[in-house]
Amino acid sequence: xxxxxxxxxxxxxxxxxxxxxxxxxxxxxxxxxxxxxxxxxxxxxxxxxxxxxxxxxxxxxxxxxxxxxxxxxxxxxxxxxxxxxxxxxxxxxxxxxxx
Amino acid sequence: xxxxxxxxxxxxxxxxxxxxxxxxxxxxxxxxxxxxxxxxxxxxxxxxxxxxxxxxxxxxxxxxxxxxxxxxxxxxxxxxxxxxxxxxxxxxxxxxxxxxxxxxxxxxxxxxxxxxxxxxxxxxxxxxxxxxxxxxxxxxxxxxxxxxxxxxxxxxxxxxxxxxxxxxxxxxxxxxxxxxxxxxxxxxxxxxxxxxxxxxxxxxx
Numbered sequence: 001x002x003x004x005x006x007x008x009x010x011x012x013x014x015x016x017x018x019x020x021x022x023x024x025x026x027x028x029x030x031x032x033x034x035x036x037x038x039x040x041x042x043x044x045x046x047x048x049x050x051x052x053x054x055x056x057x058x059x060x061x062x063x064x065x066x067x068x069x070x071x072x073x074x075x076x077x078x079x080x081x082x083x084x085x086x087x088x089x090x091x092x093x094x095x096x097x098x099x
Numbered sequence: 100x101x102x103x104x105x106x107x108x109x110x111x112x113x114x115x116x117x118x119x120x121x122x123x124x125x126x127x128x129x130x131x132x133x134x135x136x137x138x139x140x141x142x143x144x145x146x147x148x149x150x151x152x153x154x155x156x157x158x159x160x161x162x163x164x165x166x167x168x169x170x171x172x173x174x175x176x177x178x179x180x181x182x183x184x185x186x187x188x189x190x191x192x193x194x195x196x197x198x199x200x201x202x203x204x205x206x207x208x209x210x211x212x213x214x215x216x217x218x219x220x221x222x223x224x225x226x227x228x229x230x231x232x233x234x235x236x237x238x239x240x241x242x243x244x245x246x247x248x249x250x251x252x253x254x255x256x257x258x259x260x261x262x263x264x265x266x267x268x269x270x271x272x273x274x275x276x277x278x279x280x281x282x283x284x285x286x287x288x289x290x291x292x293x294x295x296x297x298x299x300x301x302x303x304x
Binding site for chain 2: 009013014017021024027028030031032037041044045048051052055056060065066068069073077080081084088092094095
């Protein structure tokens with residue numbers, strides 16, 4: 001890493017840190033707005049994935065690694081996590097059992 | 100297809116062009132992300148299945164959680180500084196940046212413990228609470244407890260790295276690998292904060 005590169009990177013890291021803080025403040029603000037649970041959940045999750053993406057890409061440096069590393073690690077993990085949503089219809093079924 | 104590309108995958112080479120330690124940490128992070136996902140899904144599942152799920156996080160808790168988030172996010176920034184300094188061979192600077200990161204982690208754990216003690220004083224424990232939904236305590240303490248364990252172990256891990264990098268036992272790659280772990284702990288909190296805290300602000304329905 002040359003000095004000039006590291007200077008650029010320092011600026012980039014500051015921007016990422018600031019964006020993460022700003023997104024967090026937006027999330028906290030949203031928590032106090034009267035939104036429906038669904039809209040709030042979708043918005044908060046969207047912002048959280050955005051923050052996770054920023055952390056993985058810049059702080060964890062994945063953007064600057066060989067792209068084969070990204071393709072090996074990330075898509076399969078995201079699919080595994082998404083598959084867990086298959087449980088949710090069951091949690092809603094429990095809600096209507098008592099009726 | 101270029102021969103060089105096949106060469107990287109034909110064995111004996113390093114197709115990802117990273118060291119084994121770094122690849123090992125990435126694989127650990129993958130498995131750990133699935134663990135945390137399973138716990139977050141369990142929390143969300145039980146929350147949907149229980150209409151009387153408690154919402155004990157008042158403004159005081161949210162302010163606490165926001166300050167904790169600030170500590171973790173800032174400690175991630177000092178960690179990338181440490182990794183950058185280590186890569187450039189500035190040993191002393193790297194150690195100081197790691198110590199700053201440790202400070203952020205310790206502040207997070209102290210604040211989180213305060214918050215836990217406040218909840219426990221109000222009768223919210225892993226096995227029961229005033230609202231009669233014991234599953235709330237079980238999932239809340241398991242999830243945040245597992246995360247706090249990660250932060251605590253991370254603080255110890257970073258202390259070992261700071262010591263070893265300071266005296267030349269560890270190299271810049273070791274600092275970078277410990278950074279990956281630290282950023283991951285930060286990343287997990289980015290999901291716990293909205294799903295556990297922000298979705299449970301009592302003033303809002």
